[in-house]
Amino acid sequence: MxxxxxxxxxxxxxxxxxxxxxxxxxxxDQVDLAVAPGERLGLIGPNGSGKSTLVNCIAxxxxxxxxxxxxxxxxxxxxxxxxxxxxxxxxxxxxxxPFASMSVVDNLRIPLLYSGGSRVTLDTNKATDEAMHxxxxxxxSAKADAMSGGLTQVDMRKLELxxxxxxxxxLLIADEAMAGLSASEVDxxxxxxxxxxxxGVAVLMIEHVMRAVMKFSERIAVLVAGRKIADGDPQAVVxxxxxxxxxxxx
Amino acid sequence: xxxRKFAAVAVVLALALIAASRLVTNDYxxxxxxxxxQFVILATAWNILGGYAGYxxxxxxxxxxxxxxxxxxxxxxxxxxxxxxxxxxALVAGLLGLAVGYLTLRMRGVFFAIATxxxxxxxxxxxxxxxxxxxxxxxxxxxxxxxxxxxxxYIHVLFGAMVLMTAFALVVARTIETSAIGRGLAxxxxxxxxxxxxxxxxxxxxxxxxxxxxxxxxxxxxxxPYYLSYVEPSAAFNLSYAVNSIAxxxxxxxxxxxxxxxxxxxxxxxxxxxxxxxxxxxxxxxxGVLLVVFVTVAPNGIMGWIDAWKRRRRK
Numbered sequence: 001m002x003x004x005x006x007x008x009x010x011x012x013x014x015x016x017x018x019x020x021x022x023x024x025x026x027x028x029d030q031v032d033l034a035v036a037p038g039e040r041l042g043l044i045g046p047n048g049s050g051k052s053t054l055v056n057c058i059a060x061x062x063x064x065x066x067x068x069x070x071x072x073x074x075x076x077x078x079x080x081x082x083x084x085x086x087x088x089x090x091x092x093x094x095x096x097x098p099f100a101s102m103s104v105v106d107n108l109r110i111p112l113l114y115s116g117g118s119r120v121t122l123d124t125n126k127a128t129d130e131a132m133h134x135x136x137x138x139x140x141s142a143k144a145d146a147m148s149g150g151l152t153q154v155d156m157r158k159l160e161l162x163x164x165x166x167x168x169x170x171l172l173i174a175d176e177a178m179a180g181l182s183a184s185e186v187d188x189x190x191x192x193x194x195x196x197x198x199x200g201v202a203v204l205m206i207e208h209v210m211r212a213v214m215k216f217s218e219r220i221a222v223l224v225a226g227r228k229i230a231d232g233d234p235q236a237v238v239x240x241x242x243x244x245x246x247x248x249x250x
Numbered sequence: 251x252x253x254r255k256f257a258a259v260a261v262v263l264a265l266a267l268i269a270a271s272r273l274v275t276n277d278y279x280x281x282x283x284x285x286x287x288q289f290v291i292l293a294t295a296w297n298i299l300g301g302y303a304g305y306x307x308x309x310x311x312x313x314x315x316x317x318x319x320x321x322x323x324x325x326x327x328x329x330x331x332x333x334x335x336x337x338x339x340a341l342v343a344g345l346l347g348l349a350v351g352y353l354t355l356r357m358r359g360v361f362f363a364i365a366t367x368x369x370x371x372x373x374x375x376x377x378x379x380x381x382x383x384x385x386x387x388x389x390x391x392x393x394x395x396x397x398x399x400x401x402x403x404y405i406h407v408l409f410g411a412m413v414l415m416t417a418f419a420l421v422v423a424r425t426i427e428t429s430a431i432g433r434g435l436a437x438x439x440x441x442x443x444x445x446x447x448x449x450x451x452x453x454x455x456x457x458x459x460x461x462x463x464x465x466x467x468x469x470x471x472x473x474x475p476y477y478l479s480y481v482e483p484s485a486a487f488n489l490s491y492a493v494n495s496i497a498x499x500x501x502x503x504x505x506x507x508x509x510x511x512x513x514x515x516x517x518x519x520x521x522x523x524x525x526x527x528x529x530x531x532x533x534x535x536x537x538g539v540l541l542v543v544f545v546t547v548a549p550n551g552i553m554g555w556i557d558a559w560k561r562r563r564r565k
Contacts, residue, residue: 061443061446061447080446080451080453081446081447082446082449082450082451082452083451085446085447085448086449090447091447093443093444093447097441097444098440098441099437099440099441099444099445100440100441101436101439101440101505102437102440106433109433110434110437110445110448110449110450111448111449113430113433114430114434114448114449114451115449163444163448166448167448167449
C-alpha cells in the first residue's frame with residue numbers, strides 16, 4: 001500500500017525495519033515508515049500497539065534494537081535525543097511535561113536557546129518576540145507570564161506544541177495531543193497543526209481521536225501489536241478488513 | 251547587572267573586606283569568619299549541581315576532603331606556595347566531580363544521593379589507609395613563618411584567601427545561573443526528559459555542573475590543613491560538611507546564587523555564636539531545627555519567601 005510517490009522523492013524520515021524489544025516482549029517488529037517533507041501522516045493503532053515506542057525510537061529517548069532510522073538522509077543511530085532535536089525532529093509528550101518552575105514564555109526560551117537553528121542569545125528582545133509570536137499562534141499569549149505548572153490541561157497541550165514549534169522542526173511528532181479534549185479544543189489544536197503545513201513542517205500525528213486523524217491526515221499508517229498492518233489513503237485504510245478486525249476484534 | 255560588572259564588584263568588595271579586617275584586633279573573629287566563608291563556598295558550590303540542576307549531592311565532605319588532602323600531599327611532597335595548593339586541590343576535586351557527573355547518566359534522585367554518600371565513605375577509607383598523608387593518625391601541617399603584605403598572623407592570610415575564593419565562587423555560580431547553561435540546568439531540574447527533547451544537551455550540562463561544583467568544594471578545603479595545623483580523616487570527611495552544604499541552600503533558597511550565600515551566612519553565624527555562647531554540640535541540632543522550620547514554613551527558602559512577597563506587592 002506504500003504510496004508510489006514516496007519511493008521516488010527522498011523521504012524526510014525513513015524508518016526501516018525498526019525492532020524494539022523490552023525483555024522478551026517485542027514492542028516493535030520490523031516496522032517501516034516514511035514521511036515526506038511537509039507531509040501530514042496519521043499513525044493509529046489500539047493501546048499497546050507500539051505507537052509511543054516508535055515515537056520514542058524516532059526521537060531518541062529509546063534506542064531501537066534493530067533496523068535503522070534516517071532523517072534527511074542521515075542515520076540517527078548514534079545521535080542522542082537532543083541532537084535529533086537540533087537536526088529537526090521535535091516531539092510533544094502524551095502527558096504534558098512543562099518546565100513547571102518557569103513561566104509559559106520561559107518554557108519556550110529553552111528550545112529557542114538550544115535548538116533554534118540560528119542560536120538566539122539569552123533574553124534578547126528577539127528571543128522574546130519569537131516566543132511571543134509562537135504563543136500567539138497557539139493562543140497562549142495572554143498567559144505568557146503565568147507559571148506553566150498551573151495551566152489547565154488544554155493549555156498544557158498547547159504549551160507542549162508551542163515548545164515543539166519553538167525548536168524549529170522539519171518534522172513535528174504530536175503524540176496524542178488531543179486525548180481527553182473537548183470537540184472545540186480538538187479543533188483548536190487541529191488548526192494549529194494544519195498551520196504547520198504552511199511552514200513546510202511535516203507532522204506525524206499519533207492519535208486516538210478518529211475524527212481528528214481522518215480530517216488531518218493525507219495518509220494513515222496502522223500499527224497493531226508492534227507491526228504495521230496498513231499504510232495509505234485514509235479512507236482506504238479505515239475500510240481495510242484487517243484494520244477493522246484489529247480495532248473491533250473478530 | 252552584567253556578569254563582568256558583578257565580578258568587578260565582588261572583587262572590590264572582597265578587597266574592601268580584607269582591608270577593613272585590618273582594624274579587627276581579636277583573632278577569634280578571623281577564625282569565625284573563615285569558617286562562615288568556607289560554608290558560603292560549600293553551599294554555593296553544592297547549589298550549582300543540587301539547586302540549579304536538582305541533583306542532590308550528599309558527598310560534599312568527600313570533595314572538601316579531597317581538597318584538604320591534596321594540600322596535605324603537596325605539603326609533604328614539595329611544600330609549594332598556598333596558591334598552588336588551592337589551584338591543585340580545585341583541579342583534583344573537579345576531576346572527582348567529573349566522575350560524579352557521569353554517575354548522573356544512570357542515577358537520579360535518592361539513588362544519586364546515596365551513591366555520592368558512598369563515594370565519601372570509600373574515599374574516607376582510602377585516606378585512612380594512606381600512610382603518606384598520615385592515615386588514621388592524621389597529619390601535622392606547619393603554617394609558614396614568612397607572611398606576605400605585612401600581615402601579623404597566618405589566620406589573616408587564610409582569611410584573605412577565603413574572602414577571595416568566596417568572591418570567585420559567587421561569580422562562577424552567578425555566571426552559570428544567568429547564562430544559557432543556567433537555563434538548561436533549570437530545565438533539567440524541572441523535567442530532564444523534556445529538556446533533552448527541547449534540545450538541551452543534558453548529559454554535557456550535568457557533567458559541567460558536577461565538575462564545577464566539585465572543584466569549588468575542593469577549593470574550599472585546600473586551606474583547611476593550614477587552618478587547623480592538623481588534619482585527620484574524620485575532621486576532613488565530617489558529615490557536618492555534607493549536611494550544612496545541603497541545609498544552607500535549602501534555607502536560603504536554591505534557585506539563585508544569593509540563596510546559598512544568605513543561608514550560609516545565617517546558619518554559619520548562628521552556629522559560630524552558639525559554639526561560643528552555648529556549646530559546640532548544639533550545632534547540628536540547630537541545623538536540624540532550622541531545616542524543619544524552613545521546609546514547613548518556607549519550602550523555597552528565604553529567597554522564595556522574598557519572591558512571593560514581591561509578587562504579592564506587585565498585585
